[in-house]
Amino acid sequence: MERxxxxxxxxxxxxxxxxMICHETKRPVFGHSGDHNSTVQSQVRHFELSFHKKHKNxxxxxxxxxxxxxxxxxxxxxxxxxxxxxxxxxxxxxLGDCWTAVNLNHAATFETLAMEPELKNAVMxxxxxxxxxxxxxxxxxxxxxxxxxxxxPPGTGKxxxxxAMANFIxxxxxxxxxxxxxxxxxxxxxxxxxxxxSIIVIEDIDCTLHLVKRGKQGGGREQxxxxxxxxxxxxxxxxxxxxxxxxxxxxxxxxxxxxNHKDRLDPALLRPGRMDMHxxxxxxxxxxxxxxxxxxxxxxxxxxxxxxxxxxxxxxxxPAEVAGVLMKSDNPDIALNELxxxxxxxxxxxxxxxxx
Numbered sequence: 001m002e003r004x005x006x007x008x009x010x011x012x013x014x015x016x017x018x019x020m021i022c023h024e025t026k027r028p029v030f031g032h033s034g035d036h037n038s039t040v041q042s043q044v045r046h047f048e049l050s051f052h053k054k055h056k057n058x059x060x061x062x063x064x065x066x067x068x069x070x071x072x073x074x075x076x077x078x079x080x081x082x083x084x085x086x087x088x089x090x091x092x093x094x095l096g097d098c099w100t101a102v103n104l105n106h107a108a109t110f111e112t113l114a115m116e117p118e119l120k121n122a123v124m125x126x127x128x129x130x131x132x133x134x135x136x137x138x139x140x141x142x143x144x145x146x147x148x149x150x151x152x153p154p155g156t157g158k159x160x161x162x163x164a165m166a167n168f169i170x171x172x173x174x175x176x177x178x179x180x181x182x183x184x185x186x187x188x189x190x191x192x193x194x195x196x197x198s199i200i201v202i203e204d205i206d207c208t209l210h211l212v213k214r215g216k217q218g219g220g221r222e223q224x225x226x227x228x229x230x231x232x233x234x235x236x237x238x239x240x241x242x243x244x245x246x247x248x249x250x251x252x253x254x255x256x257x258x259x260n261h262k263d264r265l266d267p268a269l270l271r272p273g274r275m276d277m278h279x280x281x282x283x284x285x286x287x288x289x290x291x292x293x294x295x296x297x298x299x300x301x302x303x304x305x306x307x308x309x310x311x312x313x314x315x316x317x318x319p320a321e322v323a324g325v326l327m328k329s330d331n332p333d334i335a336l337n338e339l340x341x342x343x344x345x346x347x348x349x350x351x352x353x354x355x356x
Contacts, residue, residue: 011063014055019048080104081166084174084194091186098193104173106163112295113164114157114288114319119279123161126277127169131252145253147242147274151262152281155320158203158258161281166199171254174200184237191241192249199254206264235266242274283316292323297332304336311343315350 001007001020009016022045051059084099091098110124130146137144150158166173174194181187194200242255257275259265269275284292286309293299325342329335 011066012058014051014058014063016049016051016059016063019050021046021048079170081170082172084172086175086177086180086190088180091189098190099174101172104163104166106160106167108160108163109167110164112291113160114284114292114295114323115161116282116285116287123165123277123279124168127165130254131169134251143243143253144251145243145255147255147276148257149262149270149275149278150256150258150281151278152260153283153318154260155318156281156283157319158281161279162199162201162256162258165254165256169197169254171197171199171252174198176200176202178202178205178233178238181233184234184240187233187237187241194253197252199256201256201258203258204260205257205269206259206261235268239268239274242269284312284319284322286312288319289322292319292326293332293336296323296326296335297330299332302332302336304333304340308336308339308343311340311347315343315346317343317346 001018003020003022005020007018009018022043025042025044049059081104082101083104084101087098087100110120113120126146134144150161152158162173165171172195176190178187181190191200257269262270262278270278289308289312290300290305293302293305321342322339325339326335328338
């Protein structure tokens with residue numbers, strides 16, 4: 001709104017008028033110890049809301065809350081999600097420059113995600129419940145955060161699920177590379193530099209970093225000297241990042257670890273309160289295949305679906321593998337027949353491997 005511009009509004013039959021008020025102010029600036037005359041001029045702006053006084057209670061208790069909630073919803077809808085990556089060179093310069101961002105244009109949504117419906121619904125309900133429990137977390141004296149572990153073979157859709165979660169709750173994503181960090185203090189700086197309402201992702205936690213175990217000591221002076229040259233990123237540091245004091249530096253945080261091998265993870269990372277929900281990203285199943293076919297061809301059924309779904313119970317293939325086959329042709333008849341041939345070859349290879 002421009003200076004003195006007026007906008008009229010109506011709420012529950014009440015007529016209201018907003019006006020933008022602007023006025024100039026001056027304040028002294030003392031550049032030198034003896035300088036008492038320098039001033040700087042600034043503009044102060046505020047809104048003036050006018051209405052009949054008989055509607056005061058309705059305006060204060062209902063209308064203003066409606067304006068705030070509507071504005072928040074509009075802002076979230078218009079906001080472009082960002083994918084943040086580390087800018088290690090700036091880690092010791094300015095915390096505001098620790099991360100560099102690009103637009104997150106990943107199209108994955110829960111509607112298009114090739115995932116079993118029961119698991120998909122469970123994740124969506126868990127996210128919605130998390131967003132609604134601000135007062136619960138405060139009452140319990142806990143940081144308002146949630147931890148997820150995504151585990152399963154490569155190509156099962158872990159990255160797509162993260163993108164779908166971000167699009168669903170409108171959170172920016174921070175991609176954290178632990179291998180770039182030398183010590184726990186660097187991890188702390190990066191965490192402090194993240195914003196509220198964010199998803200912090202650590203991919204392939206089982207193989208990206210050889211964590212120094214808690215309590216490890218050097219055996220002698222020479223051994224300790226060599227040990228001190230190694231990166232001092234410790235398991236304790238990562239645990240504090242997940243649910244220690246560091247984790248309370250902000251609200252509405254989602255922390256996601258991904259791994260192809262859950263059995264390789266330290267049990268300390270897996271307990272409730274750190275990774276609250278473990279999501280198994282499995283090989284493609286029948287219902288998830290139908291979603292893939294619908295995404296690719298816009299069809300809900302086909303005469304070849306039954307044969308393909310039967311083969312999927314006998315062969316372990318990832319959604320990425322099947323999607324790759326389906327993308328070879330825009331004709332569903334050709335693509336689905338090629339998929340059947342692919343699954344039969346895969347089954348034959350598996351049978352031969354078992355026989356040998």
